[in-house]
Amino acid sequence: MKNITYRQVNDFMIPNLTLPPEEANVRLGKWGMLHKDYLLKHKKALFITLLTDGKLYQHCIEIEIQTQHMFNTIVEQMKETEGITEEFKEHNQWEWIQRMGNIQQKATEIVCNDLIFQ
Numbered sequence: 001m002k003n004i005t006y007r008q009v010n011d012f013m014i015p016n017l018t019l020p021p022e023e024a025n026v027r028l029g030k031w032g033m034l035h036k037d038y039l040l041k042h043k044k045a046l047f048i049t050l051l052t053d054g055k056l057y058q059h060c061i062e063i064e065i066q067t068q069h070m071f072n073t074i075v076e077q078m079k080e081t082e083g084i085t086e087e088f089k090e091h092n093q094w095e096w097i098q099r100m101g102n103i104q105q106k107a108t109e110i111v112c113n114d115l116i117f118q
Contacts, residue, residue, distance in 0.1 A: 028057070031071075032064035035116045042117075067115045074107040 006013040028036065036056070039047040050056040079085075082099065089096040 028060050029064050029068070031067035031111070031116060032060035034112070035063045035067075036060045038117050063115060067111050070115065071107050071111045074110055075103055078103045078106065 005016045007016055008014075036047075039050070039056075047056065050059050079100075082103070084096065084099055084103070
């Protein structure tokens, strides 16, 4: 248990509360920011607990790393399954762009349901 200090403001004793220091160089990417926003909007108690314990950004970084790895893996597997290769890209660029967009959209939906919105 931490010792809490107080300061007096008029007739009130106000606790001197500070948040634990976060890593200054932390930059969350797309997935970490989506997860943080989800926690803030839908899991407020967990968000506040992680924030006050100084673990929010570390948690979001872990989600960022896991999600990016899962996304890349799913995209590569879907490309292989659908026969999307660099050779295909050279011969039909517009169809390649369309199909890659579809694959990325499907992969985004999967990782959001499995990792981000949990």
